[in-house]
Amino acid sequence: MNNNLISESFNDGLLRFLxxxxxxxxxxxxxxxxxxxxxxxxxxxxxxxxxxxxGKYYVTRNDSSLIAFTLGTDDVVTDGFKMVGAxxxxxxxxxxxxxxxxxxxxxxxxxxxxxGALLNPWFDRDLSLAGRVSYKTTENKLESTxxxxxxxxxxIPNLAIHLDREANENRTVDKQKExxxxxxxxxxxxxxxxxxxxxxxxxxxxxxxxxDQILDYELFFYDTQAASLLGVxxxxxxxxxxxxxxxxxxxxxxxxxxxxxxNCLLVCNDHEEVGSASTTxxxxxxxxxxxxxxxxxxxxxxxxxxxxxxxxADNAHGIHPNYMDKHDGNHGPxxxxxxxIKINANQRYATNSETSGMFRLICxxxxxxxxxxxxxxxxxxxxxxxxxxxxxxxxxxxxxxxxTFAMHSIRELAGSEDAFSLYRAxxxxxxxx
Numbered sequence: 001m002n003n004n005l006i007s008e009s010f011n012d013g014l015l016r017f018l019x020x021x022x023x024x025x026x027x028x029x030x031x032x033x034x035x036x037x038x039x040x041x042x043x044x045x046x047x048x049x050x051x052x053x054x055g056k057y058y059v060t061r062n063d064s065s066l067i068a069f070t071l072g073t074d075d076v077v078t079d080g081f082k083m084v085g086a087x088x089x090x091x092x093x094x095x096x097x098x099x100x101x102x103x104x105x106x107x108x109x110x111x112x113x114x115x116g117a118l119l120n121p122w123f124d125r126d127l128s129l130a131g132r133v134s135y136k137t138t139e140n141k142l143e144s145t146x147x148x149x150x151x152x153x154x155x156i157p158n159l160a161i162h163l164d165r166e167a168n169e170n171r172t173v174d175k176q177k178e179x180x181x182x183x184x185x186x187x188x189x190x191x192x193x194x195x196x197x198x199x200x201x202x203x204x205x206x207x208x209x210x211x212d213q214i215l216d217y218e219l220f221f222y223d224t225q226a227a228s229l230l231g232v233x234x235x236x237x238x239x240x241x242x243x244x245x246x247x248x249x250x251x252x253x254x255x256x257x258x259x260x261x262x263n264c265l266l267v268c269n270d271h272e273e274v275g276s277a278s279t280t281x282x283x284x285x286x287x288x289x290x291x292x293x294x295x296x297x298x299x300x301x302x303x304x305x306x307x308x309x310x311x312x313a314d315n316a317h318g319i320h321p322n323y324m325d326k327h328d329g330n331h332g333p334x335x336x337x338x339x340x341i342k343i344n345a346n347q348r349y350a351t352n353s354e355t356s357g358m359f360r361l362i363c364x365x366x367x368x369x370x371x372x373x374x375x376x377x378x379x380x381x382x383x384x385x386x387x388x389x390x391x392x393x394x395x396x397x398x399x400x401x402x403x404t405f406a407m408h409s410i411r412e413l414a415g416s417e418d419a420f421s422l423y424r425a426x427x428x429x430x431x432x433x
Contacts, residue, residue, distance in 0.1 A: 007420040010253070011229065011237065014419055017249045018227040018239045022130040023220050024064035024088035024270045025146050027245060031066055031252055031268065032058060038256050040068060049293055054260030059290060063132060063144075064088060064270040065280035067290050068255055072262045077300045080307030081291075082430055083265045083395070084254065085282070085385050086247035086314065087272035090240070091115035091408045093122065093179060095129070095194075095219040101180050102190035108180040109154070109194065111221065115273030118409040119173040122221075125410060126152035127181055131219035133198055138210040145209065147202055147217075152224045154181035181221060223410045235336060235416055242404055242412040244272070246419050247313035250402075254426035264430045272314075272385055282385035288392060302394070309358065310397040311429065312350065312386030313422065315414070316340035316373045318403030331374040333403035336415035338369030339422045342384070342399040350386035355398035358433075359425070366428045368421045371403070 021027035035058045036042070043049055043059040051057065051071060058068040065088065069081070092114050099109040113119070130148040137143050156179060161167055173179065184192065195214040202209055227239030237246075251266045258264045271281035278284050288301075295301040319332030333340045341356050342349040363370040375381040386399040402422055405413040 007417065010420045010423060011416060013253070014237070014246065014249050015227040015229075015239070018241060018245055021241065021245055022128070022148060022222040023132075023146075023218075025132045025218075026130060026148065027088045027248060027268070028060055028063055028066050029146065031068075031248065032060065034252060034256070035068055045289070051294065056260060061286050062270065062280045063146075065286055066268045067265065067287065068252070069265040069290070069294070070255065070258055070260050070263065071294075072260050072264075074261075074263050076263050076295055077303045078307060079263060080304050080309070081263045081265045082433070083267065083308060083310040084251040084426055084430075085267045085269065085310055085312045085389055086251050087244045087269050087282075087385060088248060089115070089270050089273050090243060090245070091117035091273050092410075093117070093181070093221040095131075095217070095221070097216070099180075100192065100194050102192070105186060105189050106182050107184035107189040107192050108182050110180050113175050113179070114220065116408055118406065119175070119179070120171060121406075121410045122179070123156050123158040125155065126224045127154040127156070127221045128152055128224045129154065129219055129221055131217060133202065133217045133219075134215045135199075135202075135211045136213040136215055138212045140212070142215070145202065145206070147198065147205070147219070149201060154183045154221065156181050225411065229416055230413070231416075237414045237416050237419070238411055240411055242414050243315040243407050244313075246315065246402055246414060247422075250419055250423040250426055251313060253423055254430050257427045258430035262430065267389075269385055276385060276388050282388040283392065287389065291393070305393050305395045308395050309355065310350075310386070310389055310393075310395045311359065311426065312384050312389065312397055312399045313426070314342075314384040314386070314399065314401045315404045315407060315412075316342055316401040317407060318405055318415075320405055326376070326379075328374055328376050331372050333371040333373050335403050335405070335413075336417040337403075338363065338371055339400050339418060339425060340371045340373045340403050342373045342401060344375065344381050346381070347387055348381040348383040349399035350384075350390040350397035351399050352396075355396050359398050359400055362425050362429050362433055365432075366424045368425050373403075 040056040053071045093111040094114045096110040101108040230236040230238045271278045276283040390397040402418040
């Protein structure tokens with residue numbers, strides 16, 4: 001087996017997945033297409049489920065969250081599930097309900113900041129727009145569809161240094177005033193209706209769509225620069241949404257390799273970047289609802305969770321060579337040195353010694369290096385879906401992730417070896433551990 005060739009093929013697939021998934025809605029479409037191609041059967045939450053063993057299934061909620069699972073020969077109550085969790089959303093700029101701004105013959109859209117975005121890198125980027133649109137049909141019915149302009153349509157130009165001499169010393173961003181992207185230039189910009197632009201774009205992309213009126217939308221700007229390998233030796237992956245589509249993809253590829261020998265589950269929740277409190281977030285009922293339907297009773301679910309483990313996969317902060325003082329000296333993960341176990345004394349991560357030991361043993365078995373991350377004691381620590389899922393279900397959990405730079409930027413950076421290393425560990429966990 002040539003791991004270098006396999007790693008290259010894996011990364012090619014990861015790059016395609018990133019480019020095809022500009023929003024959580026598109027991520028779920030991309031993932032479900034892959035699942036169907038590999039024999040997974042779709043389930044509808046509104047239907048009565050008839051599950052058979054062995055079997056491979058998936059279910060979505062709100063078009064933005066996904067659960068895929070396999071039922072093997074093991075009993076779900078006495079053997080539990082091997083679970084992996086990730087999230088589909090990333091920090092970005094979201095279009096407001098009444099977004100039209102006309103100023104000096106320029107047409108702009110007002111935006112909200114979704115999640116904890118690093119804002120300065122959004123300036124001077126070629127931006128496009130994608131998401132979900134709800135509309136009234138010509139037959140007076142409510143329908144929804146996805147939209148992706150799929151080309152550069154907007155930009156947020158920086159102010160020239162000549163007009164802001166302090167920009168390099170003290171640069172802050174006014175979220176209300178400075179972030180509206182520019183889409184058009186010309187006379188009558190104050191007469192443009194954004195809904196008309198959406199209708200025209202949807203009709204050009206789908207001749208079978210019959211729109212009478214746009215009712216609402218969830219639309220997000222994104223960077224059109226494609227995901228790519230980077231560096232003299234191609235040591236890095238550069239892309240938008242590495243946090244956390246990289247984990248979604250590694251979990252997806254791993255569960256495809258698991259077969260149907262064991263009970264395995266992948267959950268990709270929406271809304272992690274804004275707190276997870278939603279119908280589709282980790283603090284919502286989606287995962288519990290699916291598990292209850294599989295196990296058939298509360299007692300069976302409790303017993304199942306006692307025998308289950310969750311690996312919460314979300315990116316970790318790699319130690320930046322220009323900012324080494326931002327890390328604890330003994331816990332600065334390095335890119336391309338393997339996945340990271342994330343630990344926090346105050347349970348911002350759900351890792352404990354047993355689950356950490358389990359993941360270390362898995363990495364040893366597949367000869368993948370593993371690292372540890374603990375935030376500096378004088379700095380605040382972020383969190384993941386790990387503690388939320390652990391507290392909602394009572395399941396043993398370990399928080400892991402691939403080290404990255406520029407987390408929450410419009411373009412993030414990861415090591416080109418690390419995603420494949422995480423995939424190898426998750427594949428072993430699903431199929432062998």
